Amino acid sequence: MPLQSKAFQRWLHGVAPDASTADVCRIAGIKRTTLAQQLVRGKVAESTLVSISRGFHINPVQALSTFDLYSELRGDPVPPTPCELVSQVATIDLLRAVVDRSEPGSTPAPHLSEPPHPTSVRNWVDAIDDGELRHRVSLATGIAPQNFSAHLTANRLPPELAVATSRAAGVGPAGGLVAGGLITEAEAGWPPDARRKALDAMSQSSLVTLAGERLLALGKTLRRQEQDHERTERIWENLG
Amino acid sequence: MTAVLPWVTLVVCLATTLARIPSALRGENRDVFYIFSLITLSIFISIEAPYLVIDGWLGGMNIGNLVLRFLLYATFYFMGIKIAMAFGSASAVRAIRGPIGITAAVLVGALTIYFFAITDTRGSSAGMSGLTWGPSLDGYAAMGRLYPGFVAACLVPAIWRTVASTAPVLLRVASGFLLLGLCLLLLSQFFPLIPFSEAWLRVLINYSAAMATCIGLAGIWFSKAYARRKQRLLA
Numbered sequence: 067m068p069l070q071s072k073a074f075q076r077w078l079h080g081v082a083p084d085a086s087t088a089d090v091c092r093i094a095g096i097k098r099t100t101l102a103q104q105l106v107r108g109k110v111a112e113s114t115l116v117s118i119s120r121g122f123h124i125n126p127v128q129a130l131s132t133f134d135l136y137s138e139l140r141g142d143p144v145p146p147t148p149c150e151l152v153s154q155v156a157t158i159d160l161l162r163a164v165v166d167r168s169e170p171g172s173t174p175a176p177h178l179s180e181p182p183h184p185t186s187v188r189n190w191v192d193a194i195d196d197g198e199l200r201h202r203v204s205l206a207t208g209i210a211p212q213n214f215s216a217h218l219t220a221n222r223l224p225p226e227l228a229v230a231t232s233r234a235a236g237v238g239p240a241g242g243l244v245a246g247g248l249i250t251e252a253e254a255g256w257p258p259d260a261r262r263k264a265l266d267a268m269s270q271s272s273l274v275t276l277a278g279e280r281l282l283a284l285g286k287t288l289r290r291q292e293q294d295h296e297r298t299e300r301i302w303e304n305l306g
Numbered sequence: 307m308t309a310v311l312p313w314v315t316l317v318v319c320l321a322t323t324l325a326r327i328p329s330a331l332r333g334e335n336r337d338v339f340y341i342f343s344l345i346t347l348s349i350f351i352s353i354e355a356p357y358l359v360i361d362g363w364l365g366g367m368n369i370g371n372l373v374l375r376f377l378l379y380a381t382f383y384f385m386g387i388k389i390a391m392a393f394g395s396a397s398a399v400r401a402i403r404g405p406i407g408i409t410a411a412v413l414v415g416a417l418t419i420y421f422f423a424i425t426d427t428r429g430s431s432a433g434m435s436g437l438t439w440g441p442s443l444d445g446y447a448a449m450g451r452l453y454p455g456f457v458a459a460c461l462v463p464a465i466w467r468t469v470a471s472t473a474p475v476l477l478r479v480a481s482g483f484l485l486l487g488l489c490l491l492l493l494s495q496f497f498p499l500i501p502f503s504e505a506w507l508r509v510l511i512n513y514s515a516a517m518a519t520c521i522g523l524a525g526i527w528f529s530k531a532y533a534r535r536k537q538r539l540l541a
Contacts, residue, residue, distance in 0.1 A: 297394055298473045301481075304392030305338055305523060306530030 094121035143255025144238030151264035153193035156183035190245035386457035395464035421446035458488035480525025487519030
């Protein structure tokens with residue numbers, strides 16, 4: 067459940083006591099109607115809070131942590147595990163790393179693209195899953211396992227679920243927010259070269275195995291997309 | 307409202323048929339044009355004013371209704387096969403075109419003629435509602451609902467899969483209309499449960515079914531045109 071609008075307005079007053087709603091929206095780059103609608107409904111999306119925090123140069127994680135729902139984010143950031151870091155390396159960057167390792171010195175390694183990447187959420191959950199994680203998350207939050215799966219497939223992770231998943235896995239609370247695209251890795255307190263270091267620290271065998279797993283999953287997704295596409299085309303060919 | 311609905315349905319069907327003429331002339335999917343023409347013709351004959359004229363030519367003993375029944379059977383046979391192929395259901399194609407489907411069609415056709423022949427059908431009236439209803443007319447009407455219902459039942463699962471899939475939204479909405487139309491045909495199997503005083507309900511269901519089916523088929527066509535256009539603009 068997103069943030070209560072009362073608590074949100076209290077927070078906003080603390081952040082920008084003199085700014086009008088129009089100013090806030092302009093600075094944060096959000097639509098006035100969007101914010102108004104969320105306030106009227108009594109629930110403000112976390113992404114709105116993050117945009118406003120950025121607009122006013124406040125760390126969004128700290129801003130989130132002032133709400134009871136996200137109290138776990140208070141205090142110093144918990145450093146991410148190597149697995150989490152590697153999970154947020156895009157598949158194409160991972161493949162480049164494999165090539166670089168196999169033929170060193172051929173091309174200088176380009177910068178890793180920022181998370182989230184197209185399978186960030188699933189890769190993150192897989193990275194912290196001990197085999198029982200999904201079960202524990204669904205017990206703790208009441209989310210049905212198939213709905214949790216649907217989020218992973220859609221590469222979506224609602225912030226509250228992200229934090230609950232971190233908690234169930236015993237990792238830092240901000241990792242899921244990075245994977246879900248709510249905040250950047252810098253905002254989560256990850257050192258700028260942490261992902262590169264974690265990637266370089268992997269043995270060649272585990273790097274290649276991980277790349278293989280990613281490719282296998284990508285192949286499955288692509289096949290499903292192609293099948294969907296063929297189905298659509300057949301309908302159009304026959305009835306269009 | 308039930309007096310206007312048939313005419314509205316006719317206008318929708320006719321407009322779609324006319325809109326398909328250019329592509330039919332170009333040779334694109336002529337079958338779909340024929341299917342729309344058949345649906346339009348069936349709707350036209352089923353409406354009271356044209357029905358009375360046409361049945362008058364045919365001798366005023368409701369042979370027009372018999373013709374309408376067979377037009378509908380033909381429409382559903384061809385439309386059923388085309389839709390089943392489009393939605394990739396080999397089992398539905400087999401069910402409609404295979405031995406079971408042909409047997410069902412022949413049986414329904416024969417029984418339709420039989421029930422018609424043993425009924426006193428003198429006195430033109432649309433939907434034969436002006437005649438004295440007995441078991442034979444009930445049987446005749448049931449046959450008229452049964453075959454479309456059979457075809458609809460064959461198609462529903464495959465169309466549902468598309469509605470629930472990740473296909474383009476417009477295509478899913480159009481398939482939803484088609485599904486709605488076919489489900490109404492399945493619902494029409496329960497017409498005998500509707501009291502005679504509520505006859506408007508049957509009219510409503512029948513024409514809504516035709517309209518939803520027509521909108522669905524036209525919508526699929528539209529969704530294709532829309533997707534192609536978007537593709538061209540992106541390219």
